[in-house]
Amino acid sequence: DARVTQTPRHKVTEMGQEVTMRCQPILGHNTVFWYRQTMMQGLELLAYFRNRAPLDDSGMPKDRFSAEMPDATLATLKIQPSEPRDSAVYFCASGLVLVGTDTQYFGPGTRLTVL
């Protein structure tokens, strides 16, 4: 049963610290998305990659957030320095882009709390 995995599942950190979240997309998927979920804003796109190349990162605060795909099996989202307003659930999703298929498969999320 293929699924997207994310680590860590929970992270509590203090303001100013660096946070790194990791995602393993479903094997064979060529598109990876990072979304952030908060009560106020709902689900927002942060960035996404196609074949490991960034396609859109306009949703990310560029001064503190960075997203990378070092290889096809790993996507990372880094926040440095973290701030209390970054507290949210961060989801990674992956998909296989083919004509007529648009399903995005979400991971279980990383719940981040910045104190």
Added chain:
Amino acid sequence: QQQVKQSPQSLIVQKGGISIINCAYENTAFDYFPWYQQFPGKGPALLIAIRPDVSEKKEGRFTISFNKSAKQFSLHIMDSQPGDSATYFCAATSASGYALNFGKGTSLLVTP
């Protein structure tokens, strides 16, 4: 700004009843409209999706109705069950493999 507007924010339905959630969009380039279901502590999961070449799609108890001229689509859950209690998100996108624009979600509670 929010490209997909969803209502209601919350919904309480009795077991066996019909749950209806509505969404509206402005961007006429959108051509894929999925609904995702999210249980507490889990990631969203695709429930059902529709493309604008059809006006309705049904999968089991779940139906999407799509009105292209009004730029609206809705999810109907027939014979709602307590196990359907979850948050439902509508979404839209304009091209294959592009990021989804989500509505703000509807928290559905189905009472026994």
